[in-house]
Amino acid sequence: MNTDEILVGYDGSPDAGVAVDWALAEARRSGRPVRLAYVFEWLTVAGWVGPGVAPGIWPDDNARRQVEELVHKAASDTTAAWPGVTVHGEVFDGPPALVLEERSAEAGLLVLGSRGHGGFTGLLAGSTAVSVAAHGHCPVVVVREAQAKAEGPVVVGFDGSAQAGTALGFAVERAAQRDAPLRVLRAFEPPDDRWRPSDPDAEARLAADRAEIEEALAGWRETFPEVPVTVEIAPARPAAALVEASRDAQLVVVGSRGRGGLRGMLLGSVGQQLIQHAHCPVAVVRER
Structure with missing residues (x-):
């Protein structure tokens, strides 16, 4: 084969x-x-x-x-x-x-x-x-039947883990092949109900997250300069944010496990929920 x-x-x-x-x-x-x-x-x-x-x-x-x-x-x-x-x-x-x-x-x-x-x-x-x-x-x-769409962005979930980096590369390549924009989504659950993005600690957290994403994207931007890229950091449950993003996407990509994964758990909860509930095809990516 x-x-x-x-x-x-x-x-x-x-x-x-x-x-x-x-x-x-x-x-x-x-x-x-x-x-x-x-x-x-x-x-x-x-x-x-x-x-x-x-x-x-x-x-x-x-x-x-x-x-x-x-x-x-x-x-x-x-x-x-x-x-x-x-x-x-x-x-x-x-x-x-x-x-x-x-x-x-x-x-x-x-x-x-x-x-x-x-x-x-x-x-x-x-x-x-x-x-x-x-x-x-x-x-x-x-x-899933009736899911596939030919338009919309390729969405990738990114949490800074090694698996997310592999998923990011897969997503960029698919976006380039499809002449589609790439949407990089990082979601996290706020520590409490008082969390506000304008608070100094929250601003520092968002800036650090964005810098980490941009660092991971740097090489891919050089390789595929024609791919439009947007970065979004959302205070929300990762699975829920990605399922919502899949409504307008033609493909959503995740690593097999993220930073929250348990050792020995081959498919994280985010990947499992996407397979069950996403509105477009789901790619689960891991290093060989």
Whole structure:
């Protein structure tokens, strides 16, 4: 597998179709190939073997052939609809979350729908999307049906952590590819209700935060001078501020864990809440 490749979790569901469309648009901008990955997991329930597959009796070799035909047809149809983009289809065996996590080590980007055929009505994001975003080895983008937008800024949450720095670089590059503005958002919870931005201590805190952001941005501004950048420091809960910012964004980017993360916690609470509630696709970025 090509480490520049965009890997897409595909199961024939509507959410997977939206994820494929997002990945193809990304591939067209970046020149990367796309691989549709259907993870085939046998279930010990007679009459159900997988989405898009006629019922059979477990184990049923015919069912796997149907899956392979489904994936290869999807890849062929996609290639015809997106000339210039290289698309492959492949079937893997095993638990979907585990297989996608393992395969992400050999991909440049992993794209998932928020829920597949196994999702429950009312569940905003499926367990596979949350697990892979937590454990994937490459950046993971989660796309919910009807979320994707072609306009608006790329928003990145920045808290000064090493993971946030990695997310910032990813966000700047995506903004440049999309000819989109970049919005850098740093949110923090005020220490108490008496906090006012005009207070001397608050002014010093805001100035220090802005200086830290500008220092992190300096090299990226030189590399991508054409990207308009705005910096916003907001006295608010980080997750809530980013969810609100996602309403007008085409992509929101966060590190897998920020300064508030607990050691051993692979996906922070901000990332988890964004996957569940954001109004645009969410990219969770970590260093390999």
